[in-house]
Amino acid sequence: MAKMLRCRDVGVDCDAVIRAKTEEELMRKVAEHAKTVHGMSKIPPDMIAKVKAAIKEV
Numbered sequence: 688m689a690k691m692l693r694c695r696d697v698g699v700d701c702d703a704v705i706r707a708k709t710e711e712e713l714m715r716k717v718a719e720h721a722k723t724v725h726g727m728s729k730i731p732p733d734m735i736a737k738v739k740a741a742i743k744e745v
């Protein structure tokens with residue numbers, strides 16, 4: 688099983704799909720994506736909660 692997150696499921700108008708083998712790796716990739724694509728230097732706690740709720744097993 689792997690983890691997958693659609694950026695759109697977090698409420699962002701973005702078609703990116705982020706995949707990783709573990710939740711930790713996914714959160715790292717999400718943080719990197721948020722920084723490079725959305726200009727967020729740090730993900731706010733409410734966004735982290737949304738991300739965790741939107742993670743799907745694939």
Ligand SMILES: [Zn+2]
Pocket residue numbers: 694699701702703720724725
């Ligand atoms: Zn995005």
